[in-house]
Amino acid sequence: MPDSKPLVTIRGVSKVYERGRQKVEVLHHVDLDILTGDFLALMGPSGSGKSTLLNMIAGLDVPSDGSIQVAGRRIDRLSANELARWRAAHVGFVFQFYNLLPALSALKNVEMPLLLTRLPAARRRRHATVALELVGLSDRASHKPGELSGGQQQRVAIARAIVSDPTLLVCDEPTGDLDRHSAEEVLTLLQRLNREYGKTMVMVTHDPKAAEFGRRTLHLDKGTLVEQGRSS
Secondary structure, eight states: OOOSSEEEEEEEEEEEEEETTEEEEEEEEEEEEEETTOEEEEEOOTTSSHHHHHHHHTTSSOOSEEEEEETTEEGGGSOHHHHHHHHHHHEEEEOTTOOOOTTSOHHHHHHGGGGGSOOOHHHHHHHHHHHHHHTTOGGGTTOOGGGSOHHHHHHHHHHHHHTTOOSEEEEESTTTTSOHHHHHHHHHHHHHHHHHHOOEEEEEOSOHHHHTTSSEEEEEETTEEEEEOOOO
16 A cells, blocks of 8 residues: 655646747646555546656656655756756656667666666676566566567566666556557556555556556646546
């Protein structure tokens, strides 16, 4: 079960983009708490603001107004360089199209985030090996992405996301490029990381079946939270 203490606290967050002379408000005064150990699915139609909200939680974008606090730190006040360092230390990313480097083995791809740390090479390799074991791909460590199925590539990407033991995992349409069987394998893995290892997750998805793997679901419509789903 999630902790009663919020890991992410969002208050009055708005986001406005300028397109020429036109101002487009993508998010409108959003308030949201994400508890430690939560698995939140964000749903909504295209253009609803869900990916923008995910990007701001992950420190990839900043609000036009309002505050975002993660693990007690106001990330909306950080400079670009401070945000980059914060992301490297605290956020694991899982994208729709895996973003693996094709010339590197699965093990080397998983090890990539650790190159930003001061860990010696032997410890980096050990951490990457353990992460691949956790996603069930230790027997594919030497394989390059082109030698793996889509589902296996996404599991490698998840191993890469968790290898540095991040505070928060953010997943942007993680099953959007997978068939139903592979999608279920990936979602079951994410659910296991949440329920057995206590990883806090925020996932954007268009798929109601994918959202069911989370602990609760929130819907965005025209930049406003409009509905809250179950929690378990």
